[in-house]
Amino acid sequence: MAYKIADLIIEMEPIGEILLKQGKSYLLDKSFQVDTPSDIVIDLSKESLETFRAKYPQFTLNQIEYILTGFEFSKGLLDFMGFCLHSSALALDNQAVLFSAPCGTGKSTHARLWQEYFGQDKAIIVNDDKPALRLIDDVFYVYGTPWSGKTDLNVNIKVPLKAIVFIEQSKVNYADIMDSKQAVQGLVTQSMRPVKDFGRMDKLFTLLDLIIKKIPIYKMGCNMSLDAVELICGMINM
Amino acid sequence: MKIKSDYILRELAGSHVVVPMNQEVINLNGIISLNDAGMFLWKELLDDKSEQDLVCAFLEEYNVSQVTANKDINDFVTTLREADILE
Numbered sequence: 001m002a003y004k005i006a007d008l009i010i011e012m013e014p015i016g017e018i019l020l021k022q023g024k025s026y027l028l029d030k031s032f033q034v035d036t037p038s039d040i041v042i043d044l045s046k047e048s049l050e051t052f053r054a055k056y057p058q059f060t061l062n063q064i065e066y067i068l069t070g071f072e073f074s075k076g077l078l079d080f081m082g083f084c085l086h087s088s089a090l091a092l093d094n095q096a097v098l099f100s101a102p103c104g105t106g107k108s109t110h111a112r113l114w115q116e117y118f119g120q121d122k123a124i125i126v127n128d129d130k131p132a133l134r135l136i137d138d139v140f141y142v143y144g145t146p147w148s149g150k151t152d153l154n155v156n157i158k159v160p161l162k163a164i165v166f167i168e169q170s171k172v173n174y175a176d177i178m179d180s181k182q183a184v185q186g187l188v189t190q191s192m193r194p195v196k197d198f199g200r201m202d203k204l205f206t207l208l209d210l211i212i213k214k215i216p217i218y219k220m221g222c223n224m225s226l227d228a229v230e231l232i233c234g235m236i237n238m
Numbered sequence: 239m240k241i242k243s244d245y246i247l248r249e250l251a252g253s254h255v256v257v258p259m260n261q262e263v264i265n266l267n268g269i270i271s272l273n274d275a276g277m278f279l280w281k282e283l284l285d286d287k288s289e290q291d292l293v294c295a296f297l298e299e300y301n302v303s304q305v306t307a308n309k310d311i312n313d314f315v316t317t318l319r320e321a322d323i324l325e
Contacts, residue, residue, distance in 0.1 A: 181271060184253040188269045196260055198246075205248055212251045 002028040002036050005073065006132040006143040007158065008080055011038035012069060016062035019069060022146040025156045040076035042069050070130065070147035074192035078200040082134035083207050084192040087164070089131035089142050090114050091124045092238055095162040096142040098131065100190045106169060108151070109224055117229045128153035130192060133161060135210060163216045163236040166190075170221025173228045175235045178219040183212055186219075239315070239324045240286045247272070247280060256280075256323065270321060275300065279314055283324070289315060 003010040003026045014020045028036065044065065052064050059067070074084040087100035088107040092114070099107040107128075114123045129149025131142050140161040148154035166178060166186040178186070187208050194200035211217075218235060222228035244260040254277055256270040272280055275296075282295050289311060296307045318324045 180251050181253050184250045184255060185269055185271060188250065188255050188257065193257070193261075195262070198259070201246075201248070201257065201259065205250055208250055 002038065003146075004028050005145050006077065006080075006082060006134055007136070008039040008077070009036050010040045010042060010073065010076075012042040014065065014069070016065040018062050018066040019146065022066075022148070022152055022154065026146055039080060040073065042072045042076070044068050044072070066147070070145075071192070073132075073145065073147065074130070075194050075197070075200060077132055077134070078194060078203045078207075080134065081136070081203075081207065082132055083204055084130040084132050084145075084147075085164075085187075086130055086190040086192065088128050089126040089144075089159075091126050091142070091157065091159040092118060092122060094159055095238060096126060096131075096159040097162055097236060097238060098142065098164045099167050100164060100186060101167045102189075105167060106222070106224060107167060108153075110167060110222060110228070113224065113226060113229050117226050124155055124157070125153045126155055126157060126159060133207075133211075135207065140211065140215060161215055162238060163218060164211070165218045165220050165232060165236070167220045167222055169223070171223055173220075173222050173225070173231050175218055175220040175232050178217045180212070182219065183217040184208075186217070187211065239283065239288070241280065241283045241318075242323055242325045245323050247277070256321075270317070270323075275310065276314060279311065283318075 001013060003012065003023055005026050014023055048068060049061065049064055052068060077083060085098060085100060087098040088111040089096055089098050090111045099110050101107050111125055126142055126144045127148045128151050130147055132145050134141050141158050142161050143158050144154040144156050146154065191204060191208065193204060220232055244258055246257050246259055248255055248257050254272045278299060279292055282292055292311045293307050296311060
């Protein structure tokens with residue numbers, strides 16, 4: 001079946017419920033299903049599913065299909081000036097801000113605070129776990145994808161990227177421009193890196209270099225209050 | 239001891255970071271970045287070297303005391319060992 005994700009034609013045949021359901025809003029119209037050349041073909045081998053299952057027996061096959069197809073997408077995306085960043089992507093007034101941090105820090109919680117502050121009709125969660133970023137005509141765009149981690153919080157939209165904010169928990173709210181060394185650390189740690197693939201790793205680093213040159217990167221400590229939203233909004237001018 | 243072939247050095251915006259090539263995608267462990275001295279030692283460790291070899295090479299390159307060199311190199315090697323980067 002053909003899907004349109006991040007302005008690319010993706011060919012895949014989901015079997016499990018999660019991917020079928022979350023992929024629905026990205027499915028190409030029946031009239032486009034035939035004769036559309038695909039940009040990325042995602043075809044999980046039985047072997048890869050079984051290897052993963054042996055390593056992580058806590059996951060069902062349904063979940064494993066969802067996880068591994070997500071990895072395949074992130075990898076293929078690198079051939080099209082794109083990569084996925086582990087972050088919660090929020091859109092407001094057609095500008096996207098990405099909140100990035102290690103798991104459990106509070107990226108999603110912070111995104112939800114923005115929704116509380118601005119209203120859910122204005123502050124939209126584009127992807128709550130691994131949004132796709134692509135450089136098109138010199139502009140970085142953030143896209144929703146079917147792969148949004150533990151939740152189904154994703155929307156099939158495309159929004160220009162305004163800023164990236166690395167967050168950490170803190171009793172007192174603070175926000176500042178991140179220095180280059182920390183920005184590199186944050187970006188390399190939280191980007192979906194290809195495995196055993198020097199060519200694509202080079203492509204990732206080219207993109208990260210462009211991100212650092214074009215997109216303001218902030219660090220923020222927040223106590224998960226609405227004050228934190230006001231502070232960072234002011235800082236990034238949104 | 240030497241650096242495992244699974245790890246490469248990449249430059250990004252003036253920082254030099256150690257990147258795992260064979261790590262599971264599901265693993266989002268922290269990334270090590272190296273300063274100039276770290277880079278020097280990394281290059282030495284691309285071939286099999288002992289801690290003593292490193293100290294000698296370091297003392298030829300940098301104007302520091304033997305005690306400082308011993309400590310800094312030991313700290314560096316420990317960091318790499320803990321991250322499972324050395325074989």
